[in-house]
Amino acid sequence: MEKAIMSHNRHWKKQKYQELFHRDIARKLITQIDYKEIEVLQGIRRSGKSTIFRLIINHLMEIVNPCSILYINFDDPYFSELWNDSKKLYSLLELSEKINGIKPDYIFFDEIQNVEMWEKFVKAIYDNEVVKKIYITGSNSSLLSSEYAVSLSGRYLKTIVYPLSLREIYQIEKIDSYFELLENTPKVLNIIDDMMEFGSFAEVYKKQDREYKRELILNYYETIILKDCVANHGLREVKQFKELTKYLISNGASLYGYSTISKALGINENSIKNYIYALEDSYLYHELKQFSYSLKGQIRSKKKGYLIDNSFLGNISFRFASNRGKLFENLVYSELCKGGGELFVFNDGSFECDFLLKKENNLIAIQVCYELHSGNRDRELKGLVEIEKKFKVSKKVLVTYNQEEMVEDMEIVPFWKYFWK
Numbered sequence: 001m002e003k004a005i006m007s008h009n010r011h012w013k014k015q016k017y018q019e020l021f022h023r024d025i026a027r028k029l030i031t032q033i034d035y036k037e038i039e040v041l042q043g044i045r046r047s048g049k050s051t052i053f054r055l056i057i058n059h060l061m062e063i064v065n066p067c068s069i070l071y072i073n074f075d076d077p078y079f080s081e082l083w084n085d086s087k088k089l090y091s092l093l094e095l096s097e098k099i100n101g102i103k104p105d106y107i108f109f110d111e112i113q114n115v116e117m118w119e120k121f122v123k124a125i126y127d128n129e130v131v132k133k134i135y136i137t138g139s140n141s142s143l144l145s146s147e148y149a150v151s152l153s154g155r156y157l158k159t160i161v162y163p164l165s166l167r168e169i170y171q172i173e174k175i176d177s178y179f180e181l182l183e184n185t186p187k188v189l190n191i192i193d194d195m196m197e198f199g200s201f202a203e204v205y206k207k208q209d210r211e212y213k214r215e216l217i218l219n220y221y222e223t224i225i226l227k228d229c230v231a232n233h234g235l236r237e238v239k240q241f242k243e244l245t246k247y248l249i250s251n252g253a254s255l256y257g258y259s260t261i262s263k264a265l266g267i268n269e270n271s272i273k274n275y276i277y278a279l280e281d282s283y284l285y286h287e288l289k290q291f292s293y294s295l296k297g298q299i300r301s302k303k304k305g306y307l308i309d310n311s312f313l314g315n316i317s318f319r320f321a322s323n324r325g326k327l328f329e330n331l332v333y334s335e336l337c338k339g340g341g342e343l344f345v346f347n348d349g350s351f352e353c354d355f356l357l358k359k360e361n362n363l364i365a366i367q368v369c370y371e372l373h374s375g376n377r378d379r380e381l382k383g384l385v386e387i388e389k390k391f392k393v394s395k396k397v398l399v400t401y402n403q404e405e406m407v408e409d410m411e412i413v414p415f416w417k418y419f420w421k
Contacts, residue, residue, distance in 0.1 A: 004078035005095055011066045012100055017054040021202050022171050025159055026055035033060070033133060038126055038152065040144065041137040043161035044283035044308055045228060046201050046220050049137040052161060053108045056135070060106055070096045070104035074114040083114050086121040093130070105132040113138040113232070119149045126155055137161075139228050141281050160283075163309050164200040165338040166191075166419045172205075181420055188416045189402060196327045199311030199334075217311040228282035235278060240267055244275045248285060248305050250317040253329045255302040255347055276305075283308055286337075291344035291356045291391065304345045306333040324401075328370040328415070329354065332399050335419045336366070346387060353387040362394040370401050372412065384410050 011017070029039060029052065041049045050073065057069055072079065072092060082088045096104045107125075112118045118136075125131055144152065164172075169191060175181055181188065198204055198213050201220065207213050225245065235241050243265055258269040267275075279285035286308065290301035307313055310331050333355070336343055341359030346352065355366040365387045369380045384396040398412045405412045 001078060001081075001091075002095060002099060004076060005070075005072070005092065006099065008071050008073060008076070009069070009096075011057055011061055011069060011071075014061070014066050016058045016061060020051055020055055020058070021048070021164065022168060023048055023052050023055060024165070024168060025161060026052045029056055029135075029159070030059050032157065035157065038122065038134040038136065038156040040156045040158045041135070041161050042141060042143055042158065042283070043137075043139070044163070045139045045224050046203065047161045047163050047283075048202050049161045050110055051202065053110065053135060053137070057108065064105065065102060067100040067102040068105040069108070070106070071108040071110070073110035075111045084116055086115050086117045086119075089115065089118070089121045093125075106135075107131050107133075108135045110137050111139060112136045113140055113143050119146065119152055123151055123155070126152075139224075139282065140232060141283060162334075162338045164202055164205060166195070166200075166335055166416070169195075169200065169205070170420070178420065181416070185416075192331075192401070192416055196310055196324065196331050197314045199309035201309060201311060204311060213311075214315050217315045221312055221316055224282050224284050229278040229284075233274075233278040233281070235275070237271070240265075240271070241275050241278070243267075244272060245279065245285075246317065248276075248279070249307065249312060252305055252307060252313060252317075253326050253333075255304055255345075257302050284312070288333075288343055288345045288355075291346045291358075302347070306330050308334060308337065310334060325370045328401060329368045332366070332368045332415065335415075339419075346390075348390075351383050351386045353383040356387070356391070356393075363391060364395045364397065365391075365393045367396075367398040369398060372398070372400055372403050381407060381410060 006012070032039065041052060043049060053071060057071065060069055070092065074083070093104055122134060122136065126134060143149070144156070144158070170181070173187070173191065175184055175188070198217065204213050204216050207216065225242065229235065230238055230241065244261070244267060247261065247265060258272050261267070261272055262269050276285070276287055280287060284307065285305055287303045287305050289303055292301065307330060310327060313327055313330055333343070336355060336357060341357050344356040344358070345354065346356055353365050354368045357364040357366060365384055367380050367383045369376060372380060380398060384398060387393060388396065396410045397418065398410060399415050399418050400412060402414045402416070403412060404414055404417070
């Protein structure tokens with residue numbers, strides 16, 4: 001285990017981690033280093049949680065002894081003997097001090113959900129002030145929902161990590177000003193095209209070879225399905241679960257009810273709900289409810305489902321490969337998630353508004369249309385006109401691929417401009 005610990009902590013040799021993409025969240029977390037609270041990073045597998053850890057470690061190396069920083073990734077089989085006994089986690093602190101002669105003050109535990117009852121260990125070292133700062137990550141939203149994790153209430157700050165945002169990609173591509181954005185429109189549109197098909201997982205974004213990108217995406221998908229969904233939730237009917245997942249992906253951005261899916265696939269409604277919960281827990285998929293001031297109305301109404309990253313749409317479901325409208329709508333959903341706030345959909349049968357974003361006590365109506373033309377213009381604008389008659393909205397926006405104008409108080413804006421802000 002000593003060699004495994006050393007391999008995880010190359011910074012002990014005072015060498016910073018290289019070739020890391022900038023992440024906005026890392027900058028925010030660096031400003032919170034002196035906060036006492038445990039920093040909990042959650043998000044879909046491969047979204048960049050480990051990279052954020054390395055960015056923080058690089059910063060810490062400038063102000064503390066690198067040997068006082070301990071990083072462990074519990075996905076590594078070398079640490080499997082610790083998975084069933086959280087008490088053994090203390091041995092990591094002891095071994096770290098034994099190896100380099102310095103007590104760890106900053107600990108980074110990646111994929112901590114692999115360790116049973118990890119919460120007891122973390123709570124103990126936090127309450128007893130054994131270290132100065134604790135950082136943990138997990139690939140499941142239920143990481144903090146167990147009876148043991150409840151005891152951590154008030155002791156942690158939670159951050160959701162998503163794949164690269166468009167804003168972060170602009171920074172990677174050295175598009176640092178609005179002038180440069182306008183000057184590089186062809187390049188920007190190529191970026192959007194790539195995101196629509198291959199999403200924005202950092203490792204996928206780095207690659208140029210399209211087949212290699214696809215292989216990575218399929219690998220991510222299988223790992224999330226089998227490890228984060230099937231194994232973590234003890235799902236027995238794996239074939240049935242995979243069939244439902246394919247169905248949801250193939251019918252993404254469409255209204256559905258559980259009874260409709262049940263009839264289509266021959267799966268009972270309770271199983272469907274459990275499967276969707278497993279998908280949501282892994283951050284792969286999210287079910288949006290209809291906006292209503294009544295909680296009962298939200299629960300009873302039909303839902304719409306979206307994937308957190310477009311890579312799975314174009315590469316798992318061939319039905320989506322050429323459907324640019326659906327790909328574009330999911331891409332807008334993904335970017336809206338990264339910006340924060342609470343998202344809803346609305347469709348009462350007479351008109352539809354794709355998204356209602358509730359943020360800072362404001363309600364923003366957002367319609368999505370890849371290309372606005374004479375055949376769909378009235379319908380798309382109607383969604384924004386009618387929604388205001390039902391709910392008080394602070395802003396009405398129609399997001400397009402590359403069209404821009406103002407229609408009364410409705411802003412029609414290209415995706416690449418809207419998410420620049």
